[in-house]
Amino acid sequence: MKLRVFVTLKPGVLDPQGEAIRHALSALGFEGVNGVRQGKVIELDLTEGDTDKANEQARAMCDRLLANTVIESYRIEPA
């Protein structure tokens, strides 16, 4: 089963990468960019076929490795 994990910074957490992109865009002449936030999208191809079990595995992977749950939140959806 394929699952897609979205890992994004929690609201209020400073996003230096997003800021760097915003500056780069304005340096390239793009106007009207109020804000940029960057996160990760991780596609997991799991052997587990049962949806609930696969989601449970993915949550455990997020909690242990894929997301820093102090500053990031994650969302899992079917790929």
Next chain:
Amino acid sequence: MKLRVFVTLKPGVLDPQGEAIRHALSALGFEGVNGVRQGKVIELDLTEGDTDKANEQARAMCDRLLANTVIESYRIEPA
């Protein structure tokens, strides 16, 4: 208007980050992980209110900065 840009490696392009995650997951004891692919999700907060124009701006930003279109493809959707 807020748009979300998904930047992922094109199929067939080697994903060293994905491989590193896969190895780390198995080192942590997670079994049944056939493959991992990592990409970026970039949330753009644009002043432009017109949907078509905002999407056009986002495409231009992707082509010039956000995606390396040689090895990456991108998808834009409303945030």
